[in-house]
Amino acid sequence: MNAQAFLTDFHYVATFGATDNNGVDRQAATAEDKISRDWFAAFARQRNWETRVDGIGNMFALVEFTPGAPYILIGSHLDSQPLGGRFDGAYGVIAGLHAAERVAERVREEGARPPFNLAVVNWFNEEGGRFAPSIMGSSVFAGLMDQDRMLAVRDLQGTSVREALEGIGYLGADERPEVAGYAEIHIEQGRILEREGYTIGAVDYSWHTQKLDIEVLGEQSHTGATAMADRHDALVAASKVVLMVHDVTKDFEEEALVSSVGQLTLEPNSPIVVPRRVHLVADLRSASPETVAAARATLLEQIAALAVEHDIRINVKDFDVRGIQRYPEDGLELAEKVAADLGLGARRIRTMAGHDSVALNRIVPTVMMFIPSVDGVSHCEREFTTDEDMVAGVDALAGVAWEMVRGALAGDREPAAAASGAGA
Structure with a gap:
């Protein structure tokens, strides 16, 4: 004791x-x-x-x-x-x-x-x-x-x-x-x-915290035989999403928002195949629910534009949303x-x-x-x-x-x- x-x-x-x-x-x-x-x-x-x-x-x-x-x-x-x-x-x-x-x-x-x-x-x-x-x-x-x-x-x-x-x-x-x-x-x-x-x-x-469940859907193809113009690379698009999640913090005062992508998986995960699917989870946290909502809205807009640019589909779902809790x-x-x-x-x-x-x-x-x-x-x-x-x-x-x-x-x-x- x-x-x-x-x-x-x-x-x-x-x-x-x-x-x-x-x-x-x-x-x-x-x-x-x-x-x-x-x-x-x-x-x-x-x-x-x-x-x-x-x-x-x-x-x-x-x-x-x-x-x-x-x-x-x-x-x-x-x-x-x-x-x-x-x-x-x-x-x-x-x-x-x-x-x-x-x-x-x-x-x-x-x-x-x-x-x-x-x-x-x-x-x-x-x-x-x-x-x-x-x-x-x-x-x-x-x-x-x-x-x-x-x-x-x-x-x-x-x-x-x-x-x-x-x-x-x-x-x-x-x-x-x-x-x-x-x-x-x-x-x-x-x-x-x-x-x-x-x-x-x-x-x-x-x-206040919330996660975004993000699925990037491209098309699987040969890394050597597919022309660059003909590719629908899910990983390239997903890498841009990762940077978007990181950079959205710059829209707010310093340390008002923290963000990250901590988990990412890709398919088929072969060295000679252009990835067809990437799944990642983005994490947004702030003392202000309004800040998290604003960051989320910005990301949804940017991700939608990215999907059009790369001619792929990106599905985004809200996940694990937790409001502010005040202790007694x-x-x-x-x-x-x-x-x-x-x-x-x-x-x-x-x-x-x-x-x-x-x-x-x-x-x-x-x-x-x-x-x-x-x-x-x-x-x-x-x-x-x-x-x-x-x-x-x-x-x-x-x-x-x-x-x-x-x-x-x-x-x-x-x-x-x-x-x-x-x-x-």
Whole structure:
């Protein structure tokens, strides 16, 4: 229950799917993900905590104080991006397990039963690297996505979510816990806390995000025998779309909009065939929904003109649109108070990235906290956060969880009125 125990566990879990450059490759429902899940289950079992796995692969370790009472959830996700960092997500789960152990010990010492129980969660497929969309498990839990539709989603090799979870033994059928609140701690994935010298960021809102699913359809032909004038090259057109997505940010104030194309596949992917089809996903994010809408409109106009210019077809669909989520003021104040009591510097901060807390914030009072990221680097092997900052974050999460199981953020709500993900 001390700092060293947490650090030992954190650095041990980082060996699951470890890469040569100190990162991890532990994509959802892979063999590497199974190892981390087995470790999570063993941690809970060693402490006699009940474990559950629901119908979308979310894992719960339940710490019961008051029979029949709803649960405060804390945690994050253990899956990673391809060639990702060892801190993103996994830190929040391991911090959650150790924070829960501290809270359980404190409850035992004080003797009084709190109004809420506590549970640690490992959400399925937060990253969305293997199965799109991201934030899948928590969104199904919150009723924002349909479970059967998500189980039918397939990766690039044609394996469905259902098949992948069955393959590693983690397609569950357990009842989802009734929840009364949620707290998550995560690395910032930006440079604000590091630059300004704060240890804790209290997240006050998330950016508006949306993706565009873009299919470029040309005509397959021989790379040597087809005259340049006779080609309908889907990849050439798609490369121009990539540049359009990048350059649309220049229409707005600096850093008002971020954009990228992070995934691209082509067919038939042969060195002697002009590509006939390219599929890509564009990602637009801003603090302003109007900015995202304006960028989208510009891209649709430019893409339509590009299709005419190249005499090909380009299909564009809206995908994974997420509005701004504002976190509750009393949760922000709680995070700030806990940080102050621990002697930690804290500031309010927005999140440009999506997190499981964004989904949970739709159904229960939610606290989201950040700790610093060195150089603001994330989703790559160079991602790094110091042991000192990680330990401080565990302290902060334990403090927030302690207050929440004792009723902080519950307001006038009775425990029986708490939300449940069981019907999601």
